[in-house]
Amino acid sequence: xxxxxxxxxxxxxxxxxxxxxxxxxxxxxxxxxxxxxxxxxxxxxxxxxxxxxxxxxxxxxxxxxxxxxxxxxxxxxxxxxxxxxxxxxxxxxxxxxxxxxxxxxxxxxx
Amino acid sequence: xxxxxxxxxxxxxxxxxxxxxxxxxxxxxxxxxxxxxxxxxxxxxxxxxxxxxxxxxxxxxxxxxxxxxxxxxxxxxxxxxxxxxxxxxxxxxxxxxxxxxxxxxxxxxxxxxxx
Numbered sequence: 124x125x126x127x128x129x130x131x132x133x134x135x136x137x138x139x140x141x142x143x144x145x146x147x148x149x150x151x152x153x154x155x156x157x158x159x160x161x162x163x164x165x166x167x168x169x170x171x172x173x174x175x176x177x178x179x180x181x182x183x184x185x186x187x188x189x190x191x192x193x194x195x196x197x198x199x200x201x202x203x204x205x206x207x208x209x210x211x212x213x214x215x216x217x218x219x220x221x222x223x224x225x226x227x228x229x230x231x232x233x
Numbered sequence: 234x235x236x237x238x239x240x241x242x243x244x245x246x247x248x249x250x251x252x253x254x255x256x257x258x259x260x261x262x263x264x265x266x267x268x269x270x271x272x273x274x275x276x277x278x279x280x281x282x283x284x285x286x287x288x289x290x291x292x293x294x295x296x297x298x299x300x301x302x303x304x305x306x307x308x309x310x311x312x313x314x315x316x317x318x319x320x321x322x323x324x325x326x327x328x329x330x331x332x333x334x335x336x337x338x339x340x341x342x343x344x345x346x347x348x
Contacts, residue, residue: 155334166324166339167276174334212276216335219264219281219289226275 125150127215129224136203137232144198144211144227152217156189156196159212161226167212171198203231235259237340239325245346246315254310254343256325265308266326266337267300269293276324282308315347 126149136142148156154175159167173180173187173196180187186199196215200207208231214221238257246252258265267279280290282300299311308327312319322344326337 155336157336159339166341169336169338172336214276219283219335220266220278220291221268221276221337222278223276 125215125222127213127222127224129213129227131227132225133228133230135230135232138203138205140203142198142200142203142207142229142231144213144229146196146198146213146215146224148194148196148215148222150215150217150222151194153194153215153222154217155215156187157214157216157221158187158198159214159223161210161212163209170211200229203229205231205233207231237325237327237338239323239340239343241343242341243344243346245348248317248347249314252312252315252345254312254323254325254345256308256310256327256340257306258308258325258327259329259338260306262327262329262338264288264328264330264335264337265300265302266328267310268324268326268339269321270324270342271321279310312345315345317347320345320347 128147157172160170161167171185173189184201189196210226212226213224240255265282268276270276280294281288297313301309322342324342325340328337
């Protein structure tokens, strides 16, 4: 069945360093890949997304890359700040439903 | 900016009771979804709804679950006879599908606790 694997499950970085979270999807029909940030007890908030016709997208300190051949996509956060600490979920979809990854708990140490 | 809203924020119920979770999607959206998130786990798809019918559902969405759009603004999830394992955060989402791309907007969630 459809599956999205996400690594690592936890990630601790020093403030100012970069963080990279990687996801792999199984359904080759997936064409849209959003990334959500979820703070404790809050709703998932979309932070960036990428469509299948694009290989890379950047928004200030956040970037996402997509390798359709390998079915990989990654989230890159540069110059991390304490407020970046949260759980990050990747997702893949080609139909009505999102298939979410298992989440990465990012801790940015001041 | 328009947002998806959900009520109640927290629902406590006894095992075997029926619960109805309510959502108000973004007004011009046409596609509606329910997801759940068991504490500490990933978000899981339950059901999608379009044109007054279910378009897709997961294996989690069994006969105990139903969805309804009773009027032009609300979208509800009903659990007929709650079980302990139904305890989770339930998120409603909506989208206005742009061709083949589907950006979904999530509500704040309803935390369901089954005792």
